[in-house]
Amino acid sequence: MRDVIIIGSGPAGLTAALYAARANLAPLLIEGLESGGQLMLTTMVENFPGYRGGIMGPDLIAEMRAQAERFGTEIINGDVTAVELGSQPFIVRLGTAMQETKALILATGASARLLGLPSERTLMGHGVSTCATCDGYFFRDKPIAVVGGGDSAMEEAIFLTKFASQVTVLHRREQLRASKIMQDKAFANPKITFEWNTELAEVKDVDQGVVTGVVLRNNKTGETTELAVEGLFVAIGHTPNTGLFAGQLDLDANGYIVAADGARTSVRGVFACGDVQDHVYRQAITAAGTGCMAAIDAERYLEAL
Secondary structure (H helix, E strand, O other), X not given: OEEEEEEOOOHHHHHXXXXXXXXXXXXXXXXXXXXOHXXXXXXXXXXXOOOOOOEXXXXXXXXXXXXXXXXXXXXXXXXXXEEEXXXXXXXXXXXXXXXXXXXXXXXXXXXXXXXXXXXXHHOEOOOEEOOHHHHHHHHOOOEEEEEOOOHHHHHHHHHHOOOOOEEEEEOOOOOOXXXXXXXXXXXXXXXXXXXXOEEEEEEEOOOOXXXXXXXXXXXXXXXXXXXXXXXXXXXXXXXXXXXXXXXXXXXXXXXXXXXXXXXXXXXXXXXXXXXXXXXXXXXXXXXXXXXXXXXXXXXXXXXXX
16 A cells, blocks of 8 residues: 555656655656656756756756655556546556555646657657747747647747747648637737648658758648748647546546646545646646645645545
8 A cells, every 4th residue: 555656757746756755655656658758858958947057858857756766756667557536545557567545646747749750759859849938949040830720839939939030830721720819919920921731741851860941741732842940849739648537537628637726636635736737837847846736735635634
């Protein structure tokens, strides 16, 4: 029987583990398939406090992991296949193995939707990004492209005009899906241009290890063209990793866990932190902050049992 199990090993899960371990709860952290979360796809992180020279995303995760382990966190590699939240103790299943726990912290994160191009994955963190607020600074005075047509894509494009020399929005339809106010802001910005009925066929140049341009395909004519850019931002949304919890926890319309009064969920003793419950900020530092909240809430819950 565990006092607390944490599912997820990004900044939220690792911070929760650190605080739970220092509270003498001997937490078990289950990494999941994407160990370290989205930071493992990031090269330089320059906006995490305490690293004035910046730190590589995987290095930041390694530091947080070592710190959690130093205070007694047990970390195992495995993919949770089911959770049972209907009664105490909660049951966490990893294939044929089973763990029981009094409290459960969910830090399973959200996955940025990608286009599925091999070149996109290869150049992730080397000119391809899914987060303008994380990486926009690196593209000062450079031409970049943004893929998408919703509110998030327009927000990214508008934000990126603070840095880029030119922002080209690539959209597969003839009109945007974004709200009217976001469309008006984007259309009014002189740095933003649009390529309509356009799909991304390839990101160049894998051989050079950096983005030098993109190959575009007009989905009406089939014609292909090349656009010289030094950055590509994919803004087609995120998918919260909440499939395990559907029907057991309250989720919002987009599938994110609803957390209230700190990190508490609709099931007493279950807490949520990081991007699995945050579709607004999605930063490493906010994920870490909610991880701290989840651990403190779990500690107080256990004390009251």
